[in-house]
Amino acid sequence: MSxxxxxxxxxxxxxREAAAPGLPAGFRAAGVxxxxxxxxxxxxxxxxxxxxATTSAARxxxxxxxxxxxxVTRERAxxxxxxxxxxxxGNANAATGAxxxxxxxxxxxxxxxxxxxxxxxxxxxxxxxxxxxxDAEVVIAGLGRAAAELRRxxxxxxxxxxxxxxAFEKRATLEVxxxxxxxxxxxxxxxxxxxxxxxxxxxxFVQTDAALEAETADLLxxxxxxxxxxxxxxxxxxxxxxxxxxxxxxxxGVAVSPESEDELRLGQALDALLRQLALDVVxxxxxxxxxxxxxxxxxxxxxxxxxARAVANSPLVKAALYGGDPNWGRIAQAVGAALPGTAPLAVxxxxxxxxxxxxxATVDADLAxxxxxxxxxxxxxxxxxxxxxxxxxxxFSDLGHEYVTINAEYTT
Amino acid sequence: MSxxxxxxxxxxxxxREAAAPGLPAGFRAAGVxxxxxxxxxxxxxxxxxxxxATTSAARxxxxxxxxxxxxVTRERAxxxxxxxxxxxxGNANAATGAxxxxxxxxxxxxxxxxxxxxxxxxxxxxxxxxxxxxDAEVVIAGLGRAAAELRRxxxxxxxxxxxxxxAFEKRATLEVxxxxxxxxxxxxxxxxxxxxxxxxxxxxFVQTDAALEAETADLLxxxxxxxxxxxxxxxxxxxxxxxxxxxxxxxxGVAVSPESEDELRLGQALDALLRQLALDVVxxxxxxxxxxxxxxxxxxxxxxxxxARAVANSPLVKAALYGGDPNWGRIAQAVGAALPGTAPLAVxxxxxxxxxxxxxATVDADLAxxxxxxxxxxxxxxxxxxxxxxxxxxxFSDLGHEYVTINAEYTT
Numbered sequence: 001m002s003x004x005x006x007x008x009x010x011x012x013x014x015x016r017e018a019a020a021p022g023l024p025a026g027f028r029a030a031g032v033x034x035x036x037x038x039x040x041x042x043x044x045x046x047x048x049x050x051x052x053a054t055t056s057a058a059r060x061x062x063x064x065x066x067x068x069x070x071x072v073t074r075e076r077a078x079x080x081x082x083x084x085x086x087x088x089x090g091n092a093n094a095a096t097g098a099x100x101x102x103x104x105x106x107x108x109x110x111x112x113x114x115x116x117x118x119x120x121x122x123x124x125x126x127x128x129x130x131x132x133x134x135d136a137e138v139v140i141a142g143l144g145r146a147a148a149e150l151r152r153x154x155x156x157x158x159x160x161x162x163x164x165x166x167a168f169e170k171r172a173t174l175e176v177x178x179x180x181x182x183x184x185x186x187x188x189x190x191x192x193x194x195x196x197x198x199x200x201x202x203x204x205f206v207q208t209d210a211a212l213e214a215e216t217a218d219l220l221x222x223x224x225x226x227x228x229x230x231x232x233x234x235x236x237x238x239x240x241x242x243x244x245x246x247x248x249x250x251x252x253g254v255a256v257s258p259e260s261e262d263e264l265r266l267g268q269a270l271d272a273l274l275r276q277l278a279l280d281v282v283x284x285x286x287x288x289x290x291x292x293x294x295x296x297x298x299x300x301x302x303x304x305x306x307x308a309r310a311v312a313n314s315p316l317v318k319a320a321l322y323g324g325d326p327n328w329g330r331i332a333q334a335v336g337a338a339l340p341g342t343a344p345l346a347v348x349x350x351x352x353x354x355x356x357x358x359x360x361a362t363v364d365a366d367l368a369x370x371x372x373x374x375x376x377x378x379x380x381x382x383x384x385x386x387x388x389x390x391x392x393x394x395x396f397s398d399l400g401h402e403y404v405t406i407n408a409e410y411t412t
Numbered sequence: 413m414s415x416x417x418x419x420x421x422x423x424x425x426x427x428r429e430a431a432a433p434g435l436p437a438g439f440r441a442a443g444v445x446x447x448x449x450x451x452x453x454x455x456x457x458x459x460x461x462x463x464x465a466t467t468s469a470a471r472x473x474x475x476x477x478x479x480x481x482x483x484v485t486r487e488r489a490x491x492x493x494x495x496x497x498x499x500x501x502g503n504a505n506a507a508t509g510a511x512x513x514x515x516x517x518x519x520x521x522x523x524x525x526x527x528x529x530x531x532x533x534x535x536x537x538x539x540x541x542x543x544x545x546x547d548a549e550v551v552i553a554g555l556g557r558a559a560a561e562l563r564r565x566x567x568x569x570x571x572x573x574x575x576x577x578x579a580f581e582k583r584a585t586l587e588v589x590x591x592x593x594x595x596x597x598x599x600x601x602x603x604x605x606x607x608x609x610x611x612x613x614x615x616x617f618v619q620t621d622a623a624l625e626a627e628t629a630d631l632l633x634x635x636x637x638x639x640x641x642x643x644x645x646x647x648x649x650x651x652x653x654x655x656x657x658x659x660x661x662x663x664x665g666v667a668v669s670p671e672s673e674d675e676l677r678l679g680q681a682l683d684a685l686l687r688q689l690a691l692d693v694v695x696x697x698x699x700x701x702x703x704x705x706x707x708x709x710x711x712x713x714x715x716x717x718x719x720a721r722a723v724a725n726s727p728l729v730k731a732a733l734y735g736g737d738p739n740w741g742r743i744a745q746a747v748g749a750a751l752p753g754t755a756p757l758a759v760x761x762x763x764x765x766x767x768x769x770x771x772x773a774t775v776d777a778d779l780a781x782x783x784x785x786x787x788x789x790x791x792x793x794x795x796x797x798x799x800x801x802x803x804x805x806x807x808f809s810d811l812g813h814e815y816v817t818i819n820a821e822y823t824t
Contacts, residue, residue, distance in 0.1 A: 065748025065772065066755040095744045097773025130741025131774040240745055315727065319816055329542030332507050333652055336477025343478040360477065361509025362543040404731055404813050 026249025031161030034142025044142030045161035209252030233396035299387015310338030348384030438661025443573030446554025456554030457573030621664030711799015722750030760796030
C-alpha cells in the first residue's frame with residue numbers, strides 16, 4: 001500500500017514516494033527508550049538540522065490549557081529559526097504547573113547543549129498522560145543518548161519515540177520535482193483519530209532540504225495545516241499539546257522563492273502530505289473501520305462550518321458509520337441541532353452520491369442499495385444548505401466498541 | 413425504590429408520591445397498539461382534559477430541523493389552552509416535508525373530533541425514526557380506539573405508547589400540599605439519555621388538577637425546563653421533536669394565584685419532578701452504568717456554560733465515567749478546548765469533593781482512594797474557573813459498549 005491511500009487526497013504531479021529512505025539532506029534524528037513508557041518502548045526523540053541557516057515555522061494548539069512544552073516553545077524559542085526538536089512520549093507534561101515549565105525548559109537547554117546550539121533554537125514537545133509530573137532527569141538522560149545516535153535514517157526511531165496509542169506509523173519520505181531540481185520532503189506524525197484526543201495529542205514534524213525563507217515556511221505550513229489537521233474531527237484539535245513544525249535546511253541546494261511556481265508546487269506537495277497524514281490520524285482509531293468525510297455547501301460560512309462540525313462530531317453519525325448504516329436522519333438531526341432557530345431548513349443530504357433528502361424532506365432513495373457503498377473504508381456525505389458560495393469539509397472516524405474499551409479501561 | 417432516587421434532587425416539603433395511582437382530577441388518558449411499532453407494542457396515545465377552562469403551556473425544541481408535529485402544534489394550536497394531546501411513537505414524522513405536515517394536521521383534527529373539541533386545542537407529538545412517511549390512516553384509527561378507552565388511570569398506557577428505546581418508565585404521580593389544599597401533579601416522559609438522541613426524542617407531559625392561569629403555567633414550565641431538560645447532555649436537546657407540555661384542569665378546586673406562596677410551592681414541586689425525570693432520561697442509556705454531574709463556577713457566564721457543556725459532551729470524560737476512572741486530565745482537556753486563547757487558565761478540578769487540580773496544575777491527591785467514589789451510580793465533578801458569581805450544572809450519561817451496539821446496529 002502506498003502512502004497516498006485515500007481517494008480524498010490528490011497527489012500533485014511531480015510528487016512521488018522516495019525510492020531510498022532517510023531524512024532530507026541536513027537532518028539527523030534518533031529515538032531512544034528512556035524509561036517513560038511502561039512498555040519500555042522508545043519514548044525520547046531528537047531531531048537536528050545541521051545547518052546554521054535552517055528556517056522553520058510552527059503551529060500550536062489554541063487550547064486554554066496549554067502543556068508546558070507548548071508554552072516554553074512559544075515563549076522561549078525562535079519558531080522561525082529552529083534547529084532542533086526535543087520530544088518525549090508517555091507523559092504530556094500538561095497541567096503540571098510551574099514545575100512542569102521548569103522541566104520543559106530543562107529539556108530545551110539539555111537538547112541545545114547536546115547538539116551544539118542555543119536553547120532558543122530548540123522546540124520541545126511532549127505527548128502522553130496529562131497531570132502527571134515528568135521526570136526531567138529521565139528525559140535529559142534520554143536526550144543525551146539520542147544525541148549520540150543521531151543518523152540521517154533515524155526518522156523511523158524518531159517516529160517510534162513519539163507514538164503513544166498509534167496503531168501504525170504515520171510518516172512519509174517524498175521527492176518533489178521543482179523547476180530548480182528535486183527536493184526531499186519528510187514527515188513524522190502521531191495521533192490516533194478521535195480515539196483518545198487528550199492522550200493522543202497530535203504531533204507532526206516536517207523536514208525539507210529545500211531552502212525557504214522563514215516567511216515562506218510559515219505561509220505554507222499555515223495554509224496546509226488549515227486544510228489538513230484543522231479539518232479532522234479530533235476533540236484533540238484543541239488538545240493541550242498539539243504541535244506541527246516545518247523545518248527547511250536548504251542543504252539540497254534548491255531555493256524556493258516567494259510567489260514562485262516552485263513555491264506553489266512545494267505547497268501542493270506539503271498539502272497532499274499533511275492531508276494524508278491527517279486522514280491517517282482519523283483512520284487510526286484502534287478498531288476503527290471507516291473514515292467519513294462530510295462536505296457542506298451553502299450561502300453562510302459560519303452555518304456551513306457549524307453544520308460540518310456537528311455532523312462530524314455526532315456520536316450517532318459516527319456509530320452509524322461504524323455500523324455501515326446509511327441513516328441520513330442522523331445527519332439531518334445534527335445539522336438542525338447546529339443551526340437552531342432556522343426552521344424550516346431546506347437541507348439536502350447525499351450519501352456516496354445518492355440524494356436521500358431534498359429541501360428538508362425524504363426522497364424516494366433506495367437505502368438498501370446504498371448498503372455496499374457505506375460499508376467501504378471511506379464514506380462521503382454531502383450536505384446542502386440554502387444559498388451558495390461557501391464550502392467546507394471535515395474528516396471523521398467512526399465510533400466503535402474499541403473506543404469504549406480503550407477509553408473506559410485506560411487507568412490514570 | 414422511590415421516584416426521587418437522585419441525591420441531586422431536593423424533594424421540597426409537602427411533596428410526596430401519591431398513595432393511589434391515576435391522573436389528576438379532570439384528566440383521562442389511553443394508549444393503544446396501532447401498528448406503527450414493529451414490535452406490536454402500544455404506539456398511539458391520547459390525553460384529554462375534560463374541563464373547557466383547562467390552561468396549559470408548552471416548550472419545544474429549537475432545532476433548525478423541526479418535525480411536522482412541532483410545526484403544527486406551534487402554528488395551529490393555542491398552547492396556552494390545550495385540552496388534548498395526540499401522540500405516536502415509532503415514527504417521528506420529521507424530515508417528511510409537506511406530506512408530513514398534512515399527516516400531523518390530520519392527527520390534530522382527528523383527535524379533536526374524537527374528544528369533542530376544536531383542533532386548535534389539540535397538541536400533536538411524534539417520536540421515532542426520522543425521514544420515514546407516517547401513515548395517517550394508521551394513526552387516526554389508533555386515536556379513534558384510544559378515545560374509546562380513555563380512563564383516569566390510563567397514564568400507564570399513555571406512558572407505554574410514547575416509549576421507544578426507553579428501558580424503563582419515566583412517570584410519577586405526586587401530591588403537593590398547598591395552603592389551599594392538596595393538588596395532584598402527574599407526568600409521563602420518554603427519552604433515553606445520550607443513547608440515541610435522534611431516535612429517542614424527549615417528550616414530557618405534565619398534568620395538575622390545580623387551577624392555574626395560562627401565564628402561570630407558562631412561567632412555571634419555562635423555569636423548570638431550564639433547570640431540568642436543558643441541563644442534561646442529550647444531543648437531542650435540539651432533536652427534531654422535543655416537546656414538553658404542562659396542563660392544568662382546575663378540577664381539584666385549588667387555585668394557585670400568581671406570585672403567591674402556593675405558586676412558589678407548586679413551582680418547587682414541578683422543579684423536583686422535572687429534575688428527577690431529566691436525570692432518569694440521562695440514566696436510561698441501555699447499559700449505562702453511571703450518571704455524571706459537572707458543576708462549573710467562575711466569573712464569566714459564557715465561559716462557565718461552555719466549559720460545563722464541553723465536559724458533559726466529551727466522549728473521553730463519558731468513557732472514563734463508564735470505566736470508573738478518576739481521569740481528571742480529560743476534564744482539564746475538555747475545559748481548555750472549550751476556552752481557546754485563555755492560556756494559562758487557572759482551572760480547579762474536584763471529583764467527589766477531592767481536589768485533584770488547582771490553578772491548572774496537578775495536586776498530590778490520592779487518585780486510587782477516589783476509586784470507590786467514582787464507581788457509584790452518580791459521580792460529581794466540580795470545575796472552578798477564574799472569578800466568581802456564575803455557576804451552572806450539566807447532567808450526563810456515560811459512554812459504554814451498549815451505546816455503540818445500539819447505534820451501530822440500528823437499521824434505518
